[in-house]
Amino acid sequence: xxxxxxxxxxxxxxxxxxxxxxxxxxxxxxxxxxxxxxxxxxxxxxxxxxxxxxxxxxxxxxxxxxxxxxxxxxxxxxxxxxxxxxxxxxxxxxxxxxxxxxxxxxxxxxxxxxxxxxxxxxxxxxxxxxxxxxxxxxxxxxxxxxxxxxxxxxxxxxxxxxxxxxxxxxxxxxxxxxxxxxxxxxxxxxxxxxxxxxxxxxxxxxxxxxxxxxxxxxxxxxxxxxxxxxxxxxxxxxxxxxxxxxxxxxxxxxxxxxxxxxxxxxxxxxxxxxxxxxxxxxxxxxxxxxxxxxxxxxxxxxxxxxxxxxxxxx
Amino acid sequence: xxxxxxxxxxxxxxxxxxxxxxxxxxxxxxxxxxxxxxxxxxxxxxxxxxxxxxxxxxxxxxxxxxxxxxxxxxxxxxxxxxxxxxxxxxxxxxxxxxxxxxxxxxxxxxxxxxxxxxxxxxxxxxxxxxxxxxxxxxxxxxxxxxxxxxxxxxxxxxxxxxxxxxxxxxxxxxxxxxxxxxxxxxxxxxxxxxxxxxxxxxxxxxxxxxxxxxxxxxxxxxxxxxxxxxxxxxxxxxxxxxxxxxxxxxxxxxxxxxxxxxxxxxxxxxxxxxxxxxxxxxxxxxxxxxxxxxxxxxxxxxxxxxxxxxxxxxxxxxxxxxxxxxxxxxxxxxxxxxxxxxxxxxxxxxxxxxxxxxxxxxxxxxxxxxxxxxxxxxxxxxxxxxxxxxxxxxxxxxxxx
Numbered sequence: 278x279x280x281x282x283x284x285x286x287x288x289x290x291x292x293x294x295x296x297x298x299x300x301x302x303x304x305x306x307x308x309x310x311x312x313x314x315x316x317x318x319x320x321x322x323x324x325x326x327x328x329x330x331x332x333x334x335x336x337x338x339x340x341x342x343x344x345x346x347x348x349x350x351x352x353x354x355x356x357x358x359x360x361x362x363x364x365x366x367x368x369x370x371x372x373x374x375x376x377x378x379x380x381x382x383x384x385x386x387x388x389x390x391x392x393x394x395x396x397x398x399x400x401x402x403x404x405x406x407x408x409x410x411x412x413x414x415x416x417x418x419x420x421x422x423x424x425x426x427x428x429x430x431x432x433x434x435x436x437x438x439x440x441x442x443x444x445x446x447x448x449x450x451x452x453x454x455x456x457x458x459x460x461x462x463x464x465x466x467x468x469x470x471x472x473x474x475x476x477x478x479x480x481x482x483x484x485x486x487x488x489x490x491x492x493x494x495x496x497x498x499x500x501x502x503x504x505x506x507x508x509x510x511x512x513x514x515x516x517x518x519x520x521x522x523x524x525x526x527x528x529x530x531x532x533x534x535x536x537x538x539x540x541x542x543x544x545x546x547x548x549x550x551x552x553x554x555x556x557x558x559x560x561x562x563x564x565x566x567x568x569x570x571x572x573x574x575x576x577x578x579x580x581x582x583x584x585x586x587x588x589x590x591x
Numbered sequence: 592x593x594x595x596x597x598x599x600x601x602x603x604x605x606x607x608x609x610x611x612x613x614x615x616x617x618x619x620x621x622x623x624x625x626x627x628x629x630x631x632x633x634x635x636x637x638x639x640x641x642x643x644x645x646x647x648x649x650x651x652x653x654x655x656x657x658x659x660x661x662x663x664x665x666x667x668x669x670x671x672x673x674x675x676x677x678x679x680x681x682x683x684x685x686x687x688x689x690x691x692x693x694x695x696x697x698x699x700x701x702x703x704x705x706x707x708x709x710x711x712x713x714x715x716x717x718x719x720x721x722x723x724x725x726x727x728x729x730x731x732x733x734x735x736x737x738x739x740x741x742x743x744x745x746x747x748x749x750x751x752x753x754x755x756x757x758x759x760x761x762x763x764x765x766x767x768x769x770x771x772x773x774x775x776x777x778x779x780x781x782x783x784x785x786x787x788x789x790x791x792x793x794x795x796x797x798x799x800x801x802x803x804x805x806x807x808x809x810x811x812x813x814x815x816x817x818x819x820x821x822x823x824x825x826x827x828x829x830x831x832x833x834x835x836x837x838x839x840x841x842x843x844x845x846x847x848x849x850x851x852x853x854x855x856x857x858x859x860x861x862x863x864x865x866x867x868x869x870x871x872x873x874x875x876x877x878x879x880x881x882x883x884x885x886x887x888x889x890x891x892x893x894x895x896x897x898x899x900x901x902x903x904x905x906x907x908x909x910x911x912x913x914x915x916x917x918x919x920x921x922x923x924x925x926x927x928x929x930x931x932x933x934x935x936x937x938x939x940x941x942x943x944x945x946x947x948x949x950x951x952x953x954x955x956x957x958x959x960x961x962x963x964x965x966x967x968x969x970x971x972x973x974x975x976x977x978x979x980x981x982x983x984x985x986x987x988x989x990x991x992x
Contacts, residue, residue: 377600
């Protein structure tokens with residue numbers, strides 16, 4: 278396999294703010310590569326630079342062998358971009374939007390009309406194609422927003438948090454569409470702050486925080502970075518005050534991190550089965566009413582916590 | 592080129608997606624043009640000062656005085672009662688008024704009695720002096736015919752006395768009629784020629800309204816290019832466009848040319864209306880007109896482009912476009928003749944494209960100018976366009992980074 282995206286020491290500053298801090302990575306052809314990180318981590322800035330929206334302050338990147346700074350038009354012909362925001366003309370209908378955007382990516386004549394029909398079919402908007410976009414639901418707009426990015430059948434697709442703010446059903450449909458696209462040979466750079474999406478979709482994941490790439494690899498490679506850690510999730514009855522108990526739990530041998538929220542406590546531990554009796558005894562001694570107990574394999578949340586000391590959603 | 596046409600088509604679809612756009616594109620401009628062409632004074636209107644006349648005599652002599660006053664080029668006699676005249680004079684609603692008291696009769700005149708009319712005037716009014724002179728002139732015309740008839744009767748009596756009073760009166764009236772006719776037929780001793788000197792105030796309400804409203808209602812949507820540009824930014828479509836194989840130059844060309852094209856169509860419709868309905872002579876110099884309209888549209892479009900790089904939101908751009916359009920049209924002489932403003936203002940407003948556009952259009956319609964007469968206006972407008980475009984495009988490209 279060959280790298281379709283190659284990024285070297287990319288830096289972007291806005292005045293004194295360092296938005297992207299020396300990021301380097303490569304994406305192989307046919308991959309789904311996710312950039313995972315909290316809001317403000319630098320994901321959108323990175324994707325914007327790679328899609329030639331604006332140049333980097335320093336560093337360089339190549340898309341399909343073309344430099345993003347010296348050959349932006351060649352790069353743009355290769356890529357499809359699905360921005361985080363709905364970037365459509367709301368007073369036009371879906372067909373008019375697709376016809377316009379198709380012309381902007383160089384399609385014309387019968388090919389354009391054929392592609393518009395195919396995309397309308399793909400995003401399930403054939404029947405609503407002549408209604409103004411402003412009358413669409415959020416999910417319909419999202420699907421059309423994705424459809425615009427697929428018009429010229431790009432080799433490489435940049436998807437910037439495409440599931441933000443939509444209902445679970447639409448989200449599921451979009452995730453299935455991403456997998457489907459990838460199966461048809463499209464390479465995808467996917468940014469998200471939803472750990473589950475990155476886990477489900479990605480061949481490889483880059484974890485980004487404060488503009489830096491702090492880890493990169495497959496899911497299993499990333500989890501191996503933090504050792505054999507597991508997660509114990511304890512749910513308590515509603516009248517418990519958990520915050521004062523965090524220090525007690527942290528003091529137990531084998532507990533690496535404790536996260537208390539609402540009526541549950543999550544423990545990141547070395548080996549769940551070894552520490553579980555001690556935790557149960559601790560709860561019993563304090564008269565805590567445990568409603569449920571769950572043991573999970575390590576996930577990206579644990580990786581992020583391990584690497585940054587913070588939860589991904591903080 | 593295909594992409595530019597696609598952007599133009601998209602902007603036209605967006606602009607006319609609301610039927611309300613027709614209100615601003617055609618209906619309001621036509622309504623304002625018609626209203627202002629009718630509502631402002633024309634060359635045919637009576638510009639004479641109003642002279643209130645209270646005729647308490649109600650005699651043939653007093654009516655004759657009023658008829659003579661009607662012929663005045665300075666005052667226009669308007670009959671009223673004494674109370675109304677006094678009140679309006681007190682309230683300074685009129686500069687002067689005249690009383691023809693009871694007893695002003697031809698009989699008394701014939702007997703040589705002293706008949707006095709009273710002329711009231713406000714202090715320090717130059718126009719009152721001219722009005723008084725005009726009244727005196729009218730009285731002189733009346734009394735001269737009376738005196739001439741009287742003199743003729745006296746001369747006739749010296750030759751042969753009248754047989755009775757009826758014969759004498761008939762002779763008097765025949766002589767009076769002859770005197771009046773001779774007075775009317777007398778050759779003018781003063782020929783007045785009104786010259787079209789360069790510093791005169793050229794004004795024709797139809798031409799001024801047609802040109803002024805055209806500039807107002809075309810410049811505002813052209814300034815509205817700023818709304819389009821900010822709208823693309825706010826709606827994230829500009830960012831998306833800049834990730835397609837479409838250059839910033841193509842985007843700007845499509846956005847600007849589309850609005851300039853619509854402006855030219857709008858101008859052609861308004862000019863057609865002016866020519867057909869208001870009989871404004873727009874068609875004298877088609878080449879000059881085309882040059883001037885294009886230069887005007889480009890200068891306004893360029894300013895709209897520059898504004899688009901300066902404002903932050905569509906609502907801000909909208910408000911600023913309308914405000915700037917209205918103020919610049921007003922100061923540029925599109926609503927009132929520029930000559931009504933003080934000289935300093937007339938000089939200052941030369942920094943506005945609306946001033947030059949209006950000047951050029953009046954050169955073509957009012958002053959029957961040719962291409963040579965509007966080269967300066969067209970040149971200045973194109974200069975504005977060049978400067979605004981350069982700065983606007985430079986700022987736009989910088990913002991993309």
